[in-house]
Amino acid sequence: MICPVCKSDMIDVEHADIELEYCVSCHGVWFDAEELELLLGSMGFDDHGLPLPDILHAPEAPTEEKKRRCPICGQKMKKMALGVKPEEVIIDVCPQGHGLWFEGGEVGHLLRQLAKKQPAAGDKSGQRVVTFLGEVFHAQD
Numbered sequence: 001m002i003c004p005v006c007k008s009d010m011i012d013v014e015h016a017d018i019e020l021e022y023c024v025s026c027h028g029v030w031f032d033a034e035e036l037e038l039l040l041g042s043m044g045f046d047d048h049g050l051p052l053p054d055i056l057h058a059p060e061a062p063t064e065e066k067k068r069r070c071p072i073c074g075q076k077m078k079k080m081a082l083g084v085k086p087e088e089v090i091i092d093v094c095p096q097g098h099g100l101w102f103e104g105g106e107v108g109h110l111l112r113q114l115a116k117k118q119p120a121a122g123d124k125s126g127q128r129v130v131t132f133l134g135e136v137f138h139a140q141d
């Protein structure tokens, strides 16, 4: 898969059933829709019910960030805010629901937010995502 930012070939990173694409040049990360569900669960969105269709129909976040194109279908992605101000992270979401894109610095930002939350007991998949991201990105920082 080609990085939507710098057009480098991204690498597959896999750990504990979670797979994502990582750009070694700009440190961006692509999650496909399934990994996205695990990630959202890990952020506590399970409780409030925030499945992918709701994200896709939510209003776009106001931001100066440049639009990116989905690495799967090539359509321009929507800017969406995850988390709570002032700690929110602006991510790019494919309007077709293929997945979402984190710019390089955003993953670290998200991890710091996740680290502040105590993962709910029994939320194994969410913990796996956090552990996974920590392992992958601490090594790269």
Ligand SMILES: [Zn+2]
Pocket: 003, 004, 005, 006, 007, 008, 023, 024, 025, 026, 027, 028
């Ligand atoms: Zn890149």
Ligand SMILES: [Zn+2]
Pocket: 070, 071, 072, 073, 074, 075, 094, 095, 096, 097, 098, 099
């Ligand atoms: Zn797409």
